[in-house]
Amino acid sequence: MNGNEKIRKATTHISQNEVLIFERSSAGKKAYMLPPLDVPDVDPAKLLGELAREDLGHMPEVSEIEIIRHYTRLSTWNYAVDHGMYPLGSCTMKYNARVNETVARLPGLAEAHPYQPERISQGALLIMKLLSEQLLEITGMDAITLQPAAGAHGELTGILMVRACLESRGNPRKKILIPDSAHGTNPATAAMVGYSVENLKSNAAGMVDIPSLEAQVNEDVAALMLTNPNTLGVFEREIHKIAEILHRKGALLYMDGANMNALVGKVRPGDFGADVMHLNLHKTFSTPHGGGGPGSGPVACKKILDPFLPAPVIVTKADGTLGFEYNRPQSIGRVRMFYGNFGMHVRALAYIMANGPDGLRQTTEDAVLNANYVRKGLEDAYELPYKTPTMHEVVFSDRRQTAKGIKTGDIAKRLIDYGFHPYTVSFPLVVPGALMIEPTESESKASLDLFIEAMKDIAEEVEQNPEIILEAPHNTRISRLDETTAARKPILRWKPQS
Ligand SMILES: *Cc1c(COP(=O)(O)O)cnc(C)c1O
Numbered sequence: 001m002n003g004n005e006k007i008r009k010a011t012t013h014i015s016q017n018e019v020l021i022f023e024r025s026s027a028g029k030k031a032y033m034l035p036p037l038d039v040p041d042v043d044p045a046k047l048l049g050e051l052a053r054e055d056l057g058h059m060p061e062v063s064e065i066e067i068i069r070h071y072t073r074l075s076t077w078n079y080a081v082d083h084g085m086y087p088l089g090s091c092t093m094k095y096n097a098r099v100n101e102t103v104a105r106l107p108g109l110a111e112a113h114p115y116q117p118e119r120i121s122q123g124a125l126l127i128m129k130l131l132s133e134q135l136l137e138i139t140g141m142d143a144i145t146l147q148p149a150a151g152a153h154g155e156l157t158g159i160l161m162v163r164a165c166l167e168s169r170g171n172p173r174k175k176i177l178i179p180d181s182a183h184g185t186n187p188a189t190a191a192m193v194g195y196s197v198e199n200l201k202s203n204a205a206g207m208v209d210i211p212s213l214e215a216q217v218n219e220d221v222a223a224l225m226l227t228n229p230n231t232l233g234v235f236e237r238e239i240h241k242i243a244e245i246l247h248r249k250g251a252l253l254y255m256d257g258a259n260m261n262a263l264v265g266k267v268r269p270g271d272f273g274a275d276v277m278h279l280n281l282h283k284t285f286s287t288p289h290g291g292g293g294p295g296s297g298p299v300a301c302k303k304i305l306d307p308f309l310p311a312p313v314i315v316t317k318a319d320g321t322l323g324f325e326y327n328r329p330q331s332i333g334r335v336r337m338f339y340g341n342f343g344m345h346v347r348a349l350a351y352i353m354a355n356g357p358d359g360l361r362q363t364t365e366d367a368v369l370n371a372n373y374v375r376k377g378l379e380d381a382y383e384l385p386y387k388t389p390t391m392h393e394v395v396f397s398d399r400r401q402t403a404k405g406i407k408t409g410d411i412a413k414r415l416i417d418y419g420f421h422p423y424t425v426s427f428p429l430v431v432p433g434a435l436m437i438e439p440t441e442s443e444s445k446a447s448l449d450l451f452i453e454a455m456k457d458i459a460e461e462v463e464q465n466p467e468i469i470l471e472a473p474h475n476t477r478i479s480r481l482d483e484t485t486a487a488r489k490p491i492l493r494w495k496p497q498s
Contacts, residue, residue, distance in 0.1 A: 022494075024070065025060035031067050077477055079421045081290070085447050087374075089393045089424035089436030090183065090231055092261045092283035093290060094367075099354065100286055100347040109346055114338040118323045124342065125322035129314050131349040132298075135279060138352075138360075139257070140270025141300035145309045146340040151258050153335065154278025154297030155189035155225070160332045161276060161301065161308040162223050162252050163193055168308075168330065173222035173251070179208055181232055181428045186225045186256060195222060202430055206232040206386035208242055217249045227256040228269070231428040231436070232386050233371060233393035235262070243273020252276065252305075260284040261440065262368055262392035265361030276301040285348035296344035310335045366441035367392045370448060374439055377452035381459035385431050392440075398433035401462045406469050408433045411458055413480065414472040418454035 044052040062070070079086070086093035104110065112124050132144045148154040159176070166172045176190035179200045187197040198216060203209040208226070217224075224246055229235045236242065243253045255269045255277035261284045263269070269277050281296035282289035289295055301309065311331040312324035324339075355363060368391050375384070375394040382396035398408040412422035412435075424436035439448060461469055473479055 024062050024066045027061055029061045029063050029066075031062055031064040079416075081288075081442075084419055084421070085439065085443055085451055086290075086421040087423045087437045087439050087451065088290075088421060089233075089395070089438040090258065090427065091290070091424070092258075092280070092392075092438060092440055093421075094261070094283075094286060094440040095442035096286045096288040096347070097351065097354065100350040103350040104343045104346040110343070112342070114342075118321070122322055125314060127349055128339065128342070128345055129322060131345050131352070132314065134349065134352045135298055135300060138260075138264055138268070139277060139279070139300045140268030141274075141277070142270070142303045143306040143309060143313075144298055144300040145313065145335075146296070146298045146345055147310050147334070147336045148278065148297040148299055149336055149341055150295040151256070151278055151280040151283075151297045152185040152189065154280075154299045155185055155254075155256065156192060157297075157299045157310060157332070157335045158254055158276040158278055158301070159189050159193045159195070159223070159225075160335075161299070161305050162254060163195075164308040164330065164332050165252070165305055166222055166250075169250075171219075174220040176222055176254075177213070177216060177224040179226065179230065181206065181230045181430045182225065182227060183231060183256060183258065183428075186227075190225065200224070202232075205388045206230065206234040206430070207236050207238065207388070210238055210241060210245075213242060213245055217245055217251055219249065221246075221249065221251045223252040223254045223275075225254045225256060226274075227259055228272075229259050229262045229391040229393075231259075231393075232388075232395050232430070233259075233262075233391045233438075234386060234388045235391055239272045247273070258283055259392060262364060264364050265357060266364050270300075270302065274302075276305050281344045281348045286351040287344045287347045294341040294344060296341045296348070298340075308332050312339075363441045364392075367439075370439040370441060370443055371437070373445075373448055374437055374452060377448070378437075378455055381456050382435060393436060393438035395428065395431050396435040396437070397431050398435060401459070402433060404462050404466050406462045406466055408435050410469050410472065411435065411455075411462075414458050414461070414469045415454060416473040417475050418457070420451060420454060 081093050081095055109124065112121065118125065128146055132146065136142065136144055145157065148157045163172050174196060175198050176195040177198050177200045178186050178190065180202055190197045200216065201209050201212050207230070224242065226236065226242065228239060246253050252275040253273055255274035257269065257277040257279045260279055264284060276299065278297045278299050279285070281287045281298065287296060299309070307328065307330040309328070309331060310333060311328040312326045313328065314322060315325040317323045352360065371390050371392050371394050375390050378396060383399040385397050386395065398406065398411065401407070401411065409425050412425045415422050424434070426434055427436055428434060439451070458469065471479070
């Protein structure tokens with residue numbers, strides 16, 4: 001089979017006719033049949049007075065099959081991790097086991113009200129306490145808050161704590177150091193907390209350049225925000241030394257823990273010198289994400305930062321029951337109403353307990369193995385700018401393909417034709433034209449092989465037939481969007497044709 005035959009095979013479930021017509025309403029069609037009236041036939045105006053509506057506005061009038069096809073079709077216009085491989089680097093689009101959903105939806109948990117008194121919330125409190133203990137064990141930290149609702153929110157919380165801690169020592173300091181491979185939320189966080197951002201150069205291996213760090217750390221530096229493994233998928237081997245350089249000058253080490261999928265069960269940030277970090281439960285700990293749904297970004301820290309954690313914290317009271325402690329005079333205050341996205345806490349705990357220590361370690365090893373398998377499979381077809389060992393994700397560049405006028409974004413669009421979600425395009429910024437691929441542990445060897453084959457076929461097409469790539473995707477309902485308008489002026493709801 002050549003590339004296009006393979007593609008056609010993958011997409012035959014989408015009928016082009018069905019795809020072209022969106023509006024299906026026409027007057028008089030109904031999707032329901034009501035039973036005969038068995039109560040008196042009263043004029044609605046008599047019952048409802050002025051609230052009665054004569055005209056229902058422009059409600060669509062469709063038959064049942066049209067409704068069913070409409071929603072089923074819409075569900076196929078989107079790509080999901082339930083559909084196929086989702087190699088979006090830095091996002092850890094792993095599979096979220098259905099049992100976690102089942103547990104989170106148990107009525108006693110899903111319907112618990114956040115204003116329920118502590119006395120009848122002991123089960124929910126226990127879940128949060130157990131999750132806290134597990135996450136502390138995994139990270140090697142001393143104290144934790146589950147409040148933040150995302151990774152970026154966790155960063156804000158952590159850096160506010162750093163600021164409060166330094167302030168309590170007499171000087172909040174001025175700067176935060178951030179490596180050039182960092183996620184964009186890191187500098188945004190530093191700026192929001194009132195710090196200026198100083199860029200830290202990477203060395204040829206894609207790691208923090210130690211001599212530059214030594215030269216840059218002084219009494220003005222509040223902290224270094226470091227992602228480890230960093231966004232190149234490279235483990236910062238000198239991490240102990242980095243921590244020591246900072247601590248010697250009274251600065252703190254913030255660890256962006258979004259990449260913990262490469263470390264869980266193997267290495268603990270608390271042991272390698274991090275003072276405070278966030279976790280993304282919606283990456284590493286199996287909470288579904290990608291559709292803008294609720295996330296969770298717990299922040300764990302060492303003892304020195306414990307007093308500054310957001311209030312309330314969970315405590316065991318004198319009578320042995322669990323409760324919230326609000327009296328925390330040095331706390332940075334609440335960062336979110338109530339106690340965080342509780343449903344995410346339930347899912348994360350279910351995931352951790354179902355896997356156990358050995359299962360979590362295996363998960364990490366499989367995620368790293370899969371990324372290295374993809375690296376090996378593609379290193380002849382794409383340029384690998386950093387040869388340092390790969391952890392959970394691998395970053396190629398489009399350098400060879402740009403010679404033919406094809407950029408990373410074009411390759412990503414062509415990948416859609418092959419039935420895959422694109423990898424992360426043009427990030428991290430240290431790699432010009434980056435292709436950032438994170439397969440996660442969820443993929444079988446067979447699906448990794450299909451992905452590698454698709455990427456190699458595309459590299460071949462770049463040589464033979466670059467036009468087909470420049471016009472891709474060919475098999476989606478709409479092809480290339482005006483991405484600026486799509487982001488700035490999105491049309492998010494159906495409006496009736498008048
Ligand atoms: C995803 C990510 C973040 C931000 O997390 P959100 O939950 O999207 O706010 C921060 N840093 C890195 C390295 C990430 O991959």
